[in-house]
Amino acid sequence: MHDTIAAVILAAGQGTRMKSATPKVLHQVGGKPMIYYSLEIAKSICTVPPVVVIGHGAELLQAALKDDARFALQEQQLGTAHAVQQADAFLNGSSDLVIVLYGDMPLLTAETVSQLVELQRSNAGPMTMLTVVSDDPRGFGRVIRAADGSVGAIVEEAQCSPEQLLVKELNVGVYCFKSSWLWDTLKKVEKSPKGEYYLTDTVALAVAEGLKVQAVSLQDAAEAIGINTRVHLAEAEAVIRSRNNQHWMLAGVTIIDPTSTYIDSDVQIGQDTIIYPNTMIKAGTIIGRSCRIGPNSVIDHTIIGDECQVLASVMEKAVLENHVEIGPYGHLRKGAHLADYVHMGNFGEVKNSYLGPHSKMGHFSYIGDAKIGENVNIGAGTITCNYDGKMKHPTEIGDDVFIGSDTMLVAPLKIGKGAQTGAGSVVTHDVEPGSTVVGVPARKLEKKENRG
Numbered sequence: 511m512h513d514t515i516a517a518v519i520l521a522a523g524q525g526t527r528m529k530s531a532t533p534k535v536l537h538q539v540g541g542k543p544m545i546y547y548s549l550e551i552a553k554s555i556c557t558v559p560p561v562v563v564i565g566h567g568a569e570l571l572q573a574a575l576k577d578d579a580r581f582a583l584q585e586q587q588l589g590t591a592h593a594v595q596q597a598d599a600f601l602n603g604s605s606d607l608v609i610v611l612y613g614d615m616p617l618l619t620a621e622t623v624s625q626l627v628e629l630q631r632s633n634a635g636p637m638t639m640l641t642v643v644s645d646d647p648r649g650f651g652r653v654i655r656a657a658d659g660s661v662g663a664i665v666e667e668a669q670c671s672p673e674q675l676l677v678k679e680l681n682v683g684v685y686c687f688k689s690s691w692l693w694d695t696l697k698k699v700e701k702s703p704k705g706e707y708y709l710t711d712t713v714a715l716a717v718a719e720g721l722k723v724q725a726v727s728l729q730d731a732a733e734a735i736g737i738n739t740r741v742h743l744a745e746a747e748a749v750i751r752s753r754n755n756q757h758w759m760l761a762g763v764t765i766i767d768p769t770s771t772y773i774d775s776d777v778q779i780g781q782d783t784i785i786y787p788n789t790m791i792k793a794g795t796i797i798g799r800s801c802r803i804g805p806n807s808v809i810d811h812t813i814i815g816d817e818c819q820v821l822a823s824v825m826e827k828a829v830l831e832n833h834v835e836i837g838p839y840g841h842l843r844k845g846a847h848l849a850d851y852v853h854m855g856n857f858g859e860v861k862n863s864y865l866g867p868h869s870k871m872g873h874f875s876y877i878g879d880a881k882i883g884e885n886v887n888i889g890a891g892t893i894t895c896n897y898d899g900k901m902k903h904p905t906e907i908g909d910d911v912f913i914g915s916d917t918m919l920v921a922p923l924k925i926g927k928g929a930q931t932g933a934g935s936v937v938t939h940d941v942e943p944g945s946t947v948v949g950v951p952a953r954k955l956e957k958k959e960n961r962g
Contacts, residue, residue: 513631516605516689517552518597521545521613522565522584527739533567535613536574537743540750541774541793544737545571545613549578551620555627558605561597562613589706590683591699594692602693607631610685610709614737617749618684622733626686626726635660635722636691637712640684642734643727650680650734651710653725661723664710679727681710682734691716750775758785771804780816798832812842815850828860831867855890863894872915879921880905889915889933896921908943 525534535545545562552560562579564571565587572581582596594610601608607630609623622640630638639661641653649667652674656662664681665674692712699711716723728734732749735742754775755768762781765771771785774793779785783797786804794811797803801814806822814820814830821837828842836842836854845862848854852865855873863880865871872890879896881904882888892913894905905919908927913919918936925931926943935952946955 513606514558514604515556515607515609515627516558516601517548517556517560517609517611518594518601519545519548519552519560519562519579519611519613520590520593521571522563522568522587522593523614524566524587525614525738528737528743529740533570534737536567536570537737539616539737539743539746540754541776543574544616544746545575547616547618548611548613549575551618551623552579552609552611554620555609555623556605558601561600563593563596565593587706589702590709591696591707591711594709595696595707598693598696601689603689605689608687608689608692610683610687612683612736615684615733615735616737616746617735618733622726622728623684626684629724629726630686630688633722633724635724636688636695636716638686638724638726639713640682640734641679641725641727642682642731643678644680644731644734645678647675647678647680648734650682652677653679653681655679656717661713661725662717664713666710680734682728683709683736685709685712687712691721807837849884866909877905879903880907880919882907883909883911883927885909886911886913888913889917891916892919893917894919894921 521535528534536543549560560579561582563582563584565584568583580600582600584593584596626638626640651664651666652670653661654663654665695712695715698715699707702708713723735746737743737746751772754773755765755771758779759765763779764784767787770787772790776793777791778796780797780799782799783801788806789804790808792810795809797814798816800817802819807820808824810826812825812828815832817832818830818834823837823840825842827844828846830848831850833851834848837856839857840854841859843861846860847864849865849867851868853870857874858871859876861878863877865882866884868884869882869886871888874890875888875892878894879902880894886907895918896902903921905921906924908925910928911925912930914931914933914935916934917931920938923937923940925941928944929941930946931937932948935948936950937947937952941947947953948955
């Protein structure tokens with residue numbers, strides 16, 4: 511029978527060094543708030559919902575995380591041991607093990623935390639901690655090993671002797687505790703000279719009781735990076751970007767230049783797709799197989815089918831079906847939906863509109879609030895005049911319609927199947943199926959009778 515596992519995520523700090531009105535843990539890394547990485551770890555390992563300890567920016571955090579966690583308020587920031595203690599009411603007696611994580615460590619992986627839990631399960635002692643061996647101490651406490659290889663002490667940098675300062679094994683601050691021991695022990699932690707209660711003191715309390723403290727040492731030192739400044743934020747972003755790019759390349763996606771390609775977390779890409787340089791694929795995007803994306807493209811919360819080509823274009827909350835071609839310099843705005851085999855030329859823009867299969871949209875055109883049928887030709891410079899200054903109005907274009915270059919379609923408007931508009935027309939009234947309209951304003955072109 512497996513132990514029940516809970517997690518406490520510390521996120522109450524002010525983050526003053528970020529110099530921001532946004533709470534530190536809500537700053538984004540890889541396209542999502544950094545605290546989401548810790549939440550995802552907790553959800554993948556724990557058997558009960560995580561408890562997030564909040565303080566500064568509490569309301570903003572609660573609004574951002576909503577139902578993803580339970581919240582414990584640390585009204586005064588009196589140190590890490592005091593912060594964990596705020597979760598007592600939620601977790602005491604509800605789990606066998608408690609993991610302590612941080613909202614500002616987005617590079618830590620679920621695999622590492624799983625190793626921490628597994629070692630604690632086999633540990634007769636009350637706690638297992640995470641360490642890292644690094645030449646850059648980053649202000650972390652030094653881990654002093656006992657003769658048997660267990661942890662004998664943690665010495666904070668300010669209190670280290672010259673010999674201890676040479677120790678390269680550092681305390682990351684992530685722990686797995688036996689729940690029954692943790693909650694009683696937190697009450698025994700004494701106030702530091704700075705007036706705070708430190709979670710690191712639990713190591714000394716365990717050792718003083720003759721109990722064994724074990725440690726897992728990180729294989730990848732980058733996992734220990736905590737975010738305190740925007741410099742650290744950029745460091746973490748670079749690591750996440752490298753991880754994401756490597757993941758997709760190993761999954762069968764070609765990335766021509768990983769150093770200039772930005773792929774957020776929470777993206778999906780099919781095999782044999784090629785990503786060209788200077789392309790940004792943002793969170794929420796799904797790309798199918800055998801596509802060509804970029805160069806110089808931004809894809810945001812957009813669904814792209816198989817075998818599509820996107821050249822130097824921007825898309826946001828759009829849908830492309832299969833075999834769609836766009837660009838260069840196309841712009842798909844929210845609600846744009848291009849069906850199979852649609853072709854959209856350079857400098858075109860589509861917003862809140864559907865273009866049916868095999869339709870073609872010429873360059874320098876704008877289509878907004880429109881429903882366009884199958885096999886429609888939209889000439890260069892065509893504009894749907896959908897806004898009258900107060901309201902948006904729809905345009906409907908039937909199958910097999912030919913829209914001449916530089917046509918103004920003044921909505922609300924319906925153009926019937928097989929109709930045509932002459933170049934430069936300003937269409938202000940509905941057009942009958944099969945008819946041709948020309949002029950300003952556009953009028954039906956009557957066929958002359960053959961008088962022989």
